Amino acid sequence: xxxxxxxxxxxxxxxxxxxxxxxxxxxxxxxxxxxxxxxxxxxxxxxxxxxxxxxxxxxxxxxxxxxxxxxxxxxxxxxxxxxxxxxxxxxxx
Numbered sequence: 154x155x156x157x158x159x160x161x162x163x164x165x166x167x168x169x170x171x172x173x174x175x176x177x178x179x180x181x182x183x184x185x186x187x188x189x190x191x192x193x194x195x196x197x198x199x200x201x202x203x204x205x206x207x208x209x210x211x212x213x214x215x216x217x218x219x220x221x222x223x224x225x226x227x228x229x230x231x232x233x234x235x236x237x238x239x240x241x242x243x244x245x246x
Contacts, residue, residue: 168207169207169244170246181194184199199235201219212232212233
């Protein structure tokens, strides 16, 4: 799988689809994604990415925020892969 965003996906502003609700749950000590048929407990990375998918930030901005937050670099490939996974599962547009 390529590390580069297809079709200039870096300019897209991903957002959760209306049937999903993201929230932090203390009991789970994690972000969870609620939907009508249940919920998904997210790992810390997925939670941090999805918490920024509010439709106002493009992927480059989200990646920059995460790299600053975690004092890391070269996170783009992982974020693009996760967003593609989330799109395939129908979580984000």
